[in-house]
Amino acid sequence: MDWYPLYNSLRIAAISTVAVFFLGIFAAYYIAKLPRLVKGVLDVVLTLPLVLPPTVVGWLLLCLLGPKRPLGAWVLETFGVKLVMTWWSAIFATVVVAFPLMYRTARGAFESFDHNLADAGRTLGRSNTWVFWRVQMPVCKQGILAGTVLSFARALGEYGATSMIAGYTPGRTATISTTVYQLWRTNDDAGALKWVLVNIAISAVFLLAVNLLETRHRQKGGGR
Amino acid sequence: MALSVDIEKRLGDFTLSVRFEAENECLALLGASGCGKSVTLRCIAGILTPDDGEIVLDGVTLFDSAANINLPPQKRNVGYLFQQYALFPNMTVRQNIAAAVRDKQRRKAVTEEKLRQFRLDEVADKRPGQISGGQQQRTALARILASEPKAILLDEPFSALDSYLKYQLEVELAETLEQFPGTVLWVSHDRGEVFRNCRRVCVLDQGKSQGTFTLRELFHEPVTEAAARLSGCKNYADAVPKGTSVFLPEWGLTLDCGKAVPADIHRIGIRAHHVTPAAQQAPGAFPCTVRRVVQDVFTTTVLLQPEGAAPDTPPLRMELDRESWYKMPDKGHIWVTIQPRDILLLK
Numbered sequence: 295m296d297w298y299p300l301y302n303s304l305r306i307a308a309i310s311t312v313a314v315f316f317l318g319i320f321a322a323y324y325i326a327k328l329p330r331l332v333k334g335v336l337d338v339v340l341t342l343p344l345v346l347p348p349t350v351v352g353w354l355l356l357c358l359l360g361p362k363r364p365l366g367a368w369v370l371e372t373f374g375v376k377l378v379m380t381w382w383s384a385i386f387a388t389v390v391v392a393f394p395l396m397y398r399t400a401r402g403a404f405e406s407f408d409h410n411l412a413d414a415g416r417t418l419g420r421s422n423t424w425v426f427w428r429v430q431m432p433v434c435k436q437g438i439l440a441g442t443v444l445s446f447a448r449a450l451g452e453y454g455a456t457s458m459i460a461g462y463t464p465g466r467t468a469t470i471s472t473t474v475y476q477l478w479r480t481n482d483d484a485g486a487l488k489w490v491l492v493n494i495a496i497s498a499v500f501l502l503a504v505n506l507l508e509t510r511h512r513q514k515g516g517g518r
Numbered sequence: 519m520a521l522s523v524d525i526e527k528r529l530g531d532f533t534l535s536v537r538f539e540a541e542n543e544c545l546a547l548l549g550a551s552g553c554g555k556s557v558t559l560r561c562i563a564g565i566l567t568p569d570d571g572e573i574v575l576d577g578v579t580l581f582d583s584a585a586n587i588n589l590p591p592q593k594r595n596v597g598y599l600f601q602q603y604a605l606f607p608n609m610t611v612r613q614n615i616a617a618a619v620r621d622k623q624r625r626k627a628v629t630e631e632k633l634r635q636f637r638l639d640e641v642a643d644k645r646p647g648q649i650s651g652g653q654q655q656r657t658a659l660a661r662i663l664a665s666e667p668k669a670i671l672l673d674e675p676f677s678a679l680d681s682y683l684k685y686q687l688e689v690e691l692a693e694t695l696e697q698f699p700g701t702v703l704w705v706s707h708d709r710g711e712v713f714r715n716c717r718r719v720c721v722l723d724q725g726k727s728q729g730t731f732t733l734r735e736l737f738h739e740p741v742t743e744a745a746a747r748l749s750g751c752k753n754y755a756d757a758v759p760k761g762t763s764v765f766l767p768e769w770g771l772t773l774d775c776g777k778a779v780p781a782d783i784h785r786i787g788i789r790a791h792h793v794t795p796a797a798q799q800a801p802g803a804f805p806c807t808v809r810r811v812v813q814d815v816f817t818t819t820v821l822l823q824p825e826g827a828a829p830d831t832p833p834l835r836m837e838l839d840r841e842s843w844y845k846m847p848d849k850g851h852i853w854v855t856i857q858p859r860d861i862l863l864l865k
Contacts, residue, residue: 413565414604416591418618418665428617432608 298465299473300492302381306456306469307449310388314445317389318396319438322404323426344394348454351390355459359386379461384469387455392445399444403437404430440507447500451493520701521669525561525571525581534558534568536727538720544695544702545730546712548748549722555705556601558722559671562703563598564591575701576668597667601674603658605646611657612642618665632660651679652687659694669701676711688714709750713737721745743864746787751862752835753788764861769834770826771804776858787862790819790837795846796855803855809833811849818843822854 325336343351359366359377366377377383407430415425431438453471460467462476470493477486520542527534534554538545547555560566562573564580567588573581575596580589605614615632619625633642636656641649646657655675662670675691676684692715695702706712712719712733719736721728723744731745740746743754757764759779764786765772773786796803806822810833818840821833836854846852 408602408604410600410602410604411606413560413563413591414598414600415606415617417563417565417594417596417598418661419592419595419620420617421592429606429608433606435608 296465299468299470299489302467303450303469303471306381306384306388307446309382310385310392310449311442311446313385313389314392314396314449315442318393318441318445319400321393321397322400326401326404340397341394343390344398348387348391348452348456349458352387352455352458355386355390355455359383359459378459379463379467381460381467384452384456384460384467387459388449388452391452391455392448395448396441396445399437399441400434403434403441406437407434436507436510440504443500443504443507447497447504450496450500520576521562521703522572522574523558523562525558525568525573527557527561527566527568527570529557532725534561534725536720536722536725538727538730540701540703540718542699542701543718544704544716546716546719547703547705547722548709548712548719548736549707550748551707553722554725555707555722556673559598559673559703559705562594562669563596563671564589564594565598595666595668597662597665597670599658599662599670599672599675601677603646603654605654605657605661607646610643610645611638611649611653614646614657615661615664618661620665628664632664636660651683652690655687655691659691663694663698667700669703670695670698672702672704674705674707676708691715709737709748721748723748740787740862741865743785743787746862746864750789751787752790752837753793754832754864755786755788757783757786757863759783764863768828768831769824770828771824773856773861774802774858775861775863779863782865783863785864787864788834788856788860789862790835792860793822793834793836793854793856795836795838795842796853798853800853800855802858803853805851805853806834808850808852811843813840816840822852 321340325333325340328336356378357363361367361370361376361378369375369377377386411429411433412425415429416422420428451471453475456469457472457475460469462468462472468476470489474486474489474493477483477489521540523539524537525534532554534557536554536558547558549555557566561568562580568581568583570583571581572579572583575594579585579587580594581587606617609617612629612633616625616629619628621628633639636659638653638656638660641653646654649657676688679687688711695715704712704716716733718730718732720730721736721744728742728744731740735741736745737749740749740751746754755766755768757766759781760772762776762778763772763774764779764783766786805825807825808820809823810821812819812821816839817837820836820838820843822836823831823833843849
């Protein structure tokens with residue numbers, strides 16, 4: 295059995311999780327401070343990928359990154375790199391679909407954060423950066439971890455947009471999800487079943503992790 | 519001048535307009551809940567920005583809307599004791615205190631000194647969630663003092679505690695604050711707490727500061743109805759000055775004040791415990807009907823209707839100890855008297 299799809303899926307999910315971790319936290323932190331109207335609009339725009347069909351996301355991404363589209367053409371001309379149909383093209387898709395999960399969980403965690411703690415840190419002479427990394431992030435740790443795990447799971451399970459932007463090339467752009475589709479299409483049910491089981495196993499582990507994190511969060515919250 | 523505050527802030531329909539000056543003393547900010555006390559403290563600490571005005575601490579301008587000065591909280595040197603203490607839950611007591619020491623070289627020494635001074639050695643490695651309310655408050659105070667502030671702001675320091683614990687902690691807090699050389703602003707809605715711990719009081723009523731008074735001025739000679747209410751006075755009536763007495767149209771009474779009543783007096787206040795039972799026809803006494811009797815833990819409150827009162831006027835509240843009320847022969851119809859010196863003349 296060729297394990298390339300597993301390796302490829304995991305690295306795509308891992309890289310996009312790192313990206314989404316910072317993007318989501320950054321967005322959650324700054325958007326929470328904006329005026330209500332702007333916040334409402336941004337909130338809708340940033341959460342849309344969560345509810346849009348992945349094919350719509352894929353189509354929109356192709357409109358932006360395709361070799362004949364403005365951005366894609368510019369990158370191709372300047373750096374000689376094609377943005378689509380490579381193994382890392384899928385990262386664009388997974389970042390977009392996983393971002394809302396990270397953003398929303400981080401925002402939820404930040405909203406329940408007691409701002410008196412931040413104000414206390416500031417009146418004691420500590421910088422906003424210190425307060426953020428030493429107080430706010432540790433206090434919101436459980437929520438942010440849960441968001442990260444969810445994002446990873448979502449990135450791992452991405453199919454629609456990935457297949458449009460990265461396609462399916464065995465040994466190059468194949469991921470678990472695109473491999474399952476390909477094997478089913480070619481009537482290889484036994485091969486498909488193997489990958490289905492691999493996928494279910496990984497996802498189950500991650501959901502279990504989320505549940506454990508949430509239980510710990512609740513217990514800690516109740517104790518205070 | 520240690521701390522001078524003259525600010526305005528609009529929050530929706532509510533306008534805060536506060537003005538007071540404090541020396542190196544413990545000044546109370548007394549007002550009912552929702553009157554803007556916490557907002558005032560937040561403006562001084564730099565957590566909120568006033569719309570207008572000026573805040574000066576020890577000669578340093580913290581905020582000046584005209585000169586566009588607005589120092590961030592980090593540079594104000596103001597310690598803030600939050601209602602729930604706002605201890606960092608992810609840090610130990612020791613780390614919480616250390617976080618407040620700006621000077622890295624002295625951090626360890628100052629932290630250990632504060633731990634000892636506030637008797638926190640034993641819980642130094644515990645987290646705020648694992649220690650008692652009293653220890654939490656001591657940690658918060660130690661943390662504030664470790665940051666070497668020029669002023670300390672206390673936001674309802676005992677709002678989270680029950681009355682027994684509260685009394686113990688209050689004595690401790692007062693002892694700590696006595697050693698503090700700078701200005702202390704003590705926000706409270708509890709007049710007893712203010713009376714026990716502060717010498718001067720700034721009264722806040724619906725977002726407006728009513729001036730600063732000494733305890734004597736506030737509790738014995740309040741000049742406005744808001745101040746009288748905060749000092750615990752329960753009875754009020756419209757008044758018409760008449761030489762050395764006042765006429766109270768609502769109750770149909772004329773009361774002797776023992777001195778000339780200024781013409782700008784429109785209201786009077788009478789403390790419930792200054793209304794005392796008297797013998798029938800005694801000089802200065804007047805007859806009342808008892809409307810209702812409310813038994814409290816150690817006292818009895820009697821709601822009276824003076825005989826000359828118009829219908830639907832607010833009752834006159836009399837407070838006396840339970841024993842005295844128990845001994846009253848006629849509990850439906852009594853004569854009461856009010857000493858001339860106990861009538862508060864209000865503008």
